Amino acid sequence: MFEALKERLESVFDALKGKGKLSEEDVSSALREVRRALLEADVDYKVVKSLVDSIRERCVGREVLDSITPGQQVIAIVYEELVSLMGADVVPFTIASKPPTLCMMVGLQGSGKTTTTVKIAKRLQNAHRPLVVACDLRRPAAIEQLKVLAQQSKVAFYGPSDNTQDVLKVAKEALAYAEAHLNDLVIFDTAGRLHVDEDLMDELSQLKELVQPHEVLLVVDAMTGQEAVKVASSFHEKLTLTGAVLSKLDGDARGGAALAIRATTNVPIKFAGIGEGIDAIELFDARRMAQRIIGMGDVMGLAERVQQVTSQEDVEKITKSLKKDKLTMEDLLLQFEQIEKLGPLDKIMDMLPGMGKMKELKNAELDPKRLKQSKAIIQSMTIEERRNPQIIKGSRRRRIAEGSGTSVQMVNQLLKQYDQMKQLWKYMGKGKKGPRLPKGLFGGKGLPF
Secondary structure (H helix, E strand, O other): OOHHHHHHHHHHHHHHHOOOOOOHHHHHHHHHHHHHHHHHOOOOHHHHHHHHHHHHHHHOOHHHHOOOOHHHHHHHHHHHHHHHHHOOOOOOOOOOOOOOEEEEEEOOOOOOHHHHHHHHHHHHOOOOOEEEEEEOOOOHHHHHHHHHHHHHHOOEEEOOOOOOOOHHHHHHHHHHHHHHOOOOEEEEEEOOOOOOOHHHHHHHHHHHHHHOOOEEEEEEEHHHOHHHHHHHHHHHHHHOOOEEEEEOOOOOOOOHHHHHHHHHHOOOEEEEEOOOOOOOEEEOOHHHHHHHHOOOOOHHHHHHHHHHHOOHHHHHHHHHHHHOOOOOHHHHHHHHHHHHHHOOHHHHHHOOOOHHHOHHHHHOOOOHHHHHHHHHHHHOOOHHHHHOHHHOOHHHHHHHHHHHOOOHHHHHHHHHHHHHHHHHHHHHHOOOOOOOOOOOOOOOOOOOO
16 A cells, blocks of 8 residues: 555655755655655545645745755655644544444445454454444345354354345344343444445435444545545435545555545544454554655554564563573574564565665565465474474484475575574674574565664
């Protein structure tokens, strides 16, 4: 997401930072590139014009042009205006003062509405007892999908007991079920269409009137660009939305939807879907999103993701290993498993400041298949071999290669990389800056530390 936009903006900013003094013509030239980049990202033309005008008004003042670091100040202004455009404050999910909290999920077919329904329920189940309700009765597959996802996530599910097409009947029964089973959060997965039509809106309006929800969330496919703004405007006009959820932000979306929905509808974006996994959803934070767009990374987001996938037991194991300055193959296997849980490595690199501009990282092939093969090699070792890899000689290497479905050459490579990692481990244990991460560890060129 935003990859092309980020690259274009970074090149503009690099040019500005390379100049000691800026003229109004320098600023105008840079803003032309910013405008072009935003339009190519499929941001609404009126939104782009308003944003660029605001940036220009602030940038041509004497306090910027006469400052010691005018390029940096222009970047700061662009960042602040992007934050303002998307909504400066994080708007949380509304929880009713008197339970149950009722939420309607609406959106077009294929937007990721059903999956997002379960994602939100699972995210909130630590503090609540959520119930997801199948109200898309025209598509039997939607009912089954919601049921399966709910079971996988251990979230309570309610659906029609017969072939009824009466959405209001199902909603009434679901509310009675929630009361009987002490579910204090009820999320209705409503019907979708391929496009907005009167029948759909009538059904949703009737359901809203019956349920009186505290939240009406529109799920928008981030890959739909400007069309997402039109969809949001139509739903908001008929249903008075309380928020939006951007799905598929991990895809190749150009970013127009995220940058324009708040500006055109004044509907806050509350959540962002960042992957296919049922845990891959986060609160939408305009500041962090703007940081990623202009190449500042998202260290806070990365820290949160690490915290989510790392158990206290794993942290204690890693800490203990660091203290004794000794890395075993078991430690390395644990590291591989943690990296795998974090998600695609190229996405993780995007969250680190400045990493996206490093050519060697852009050219590196961060191969998840290689990571799985490395795990398989370690898992094919005996406990003694994992703890004392120096005993792994010729016959043992052949056995491990056969057991892991790899080759002796790959086993040799991993053992060599392990030796290099031991040196890095010693540096980290002493709090020093270490050498480079071994070349080829993830099928790429290694990462600088």
